[in-house]
Amino acid sequence: MTQDLFAERHIGPSESDQRAMLATLGYDSLDAFIAAVVPADIRLRGSLKLPAAKTEQEALAELRAIAGQNQVYRSYLGMGYHDTYTPGVILRNVLENPGWYTAYTPYQAEIAQGRLEALLNFQTMVSDLTPSNSAAA
Secondary structure (H helix, E strand, O other): OOOOOHHHHHOOOOHHHHHHHHHHHOOOOHHHHHHHHOOHHHOOOOOOOOOOOOOHHHHHHHHHHHHOOOOOOOOOOOOOOOOOOOOHHHHHHHHOOHHHOOOOOOOHHHHHHHHHHHHHHHHHHHHHHOOOHHHHO
16 A cells, blocks of 8 residues: 655655656656747746745744834724714624635635625624514514
């Protein structure tokens, strides 16, 4: 039984896999393959100019310093219309909750689904807050 390890599935092909693929395509090396398929005018001619690697602690310290430059502003999201009052419970749970209008994928259908869910939750909340005629009887 072979093991199905995450690293083997996601790190990429091994050297032997690369050689087999190149042989199937008719190339001796990866460089020869790239030279054949990538136009010369868009190929990088030198090595990448990358900074030296950082430790995890150094990277986190740099990220904290960058994040420390953020300025916190008041969110006007869901503030309602001019000269109207929107109850806090609606602001917090519907209008200011990005879960109702931000999709986890960039597809329009997902955003529309979030809006539909927000409307349904709003209507349910209004229904729960409004006494029904049958309860008063």
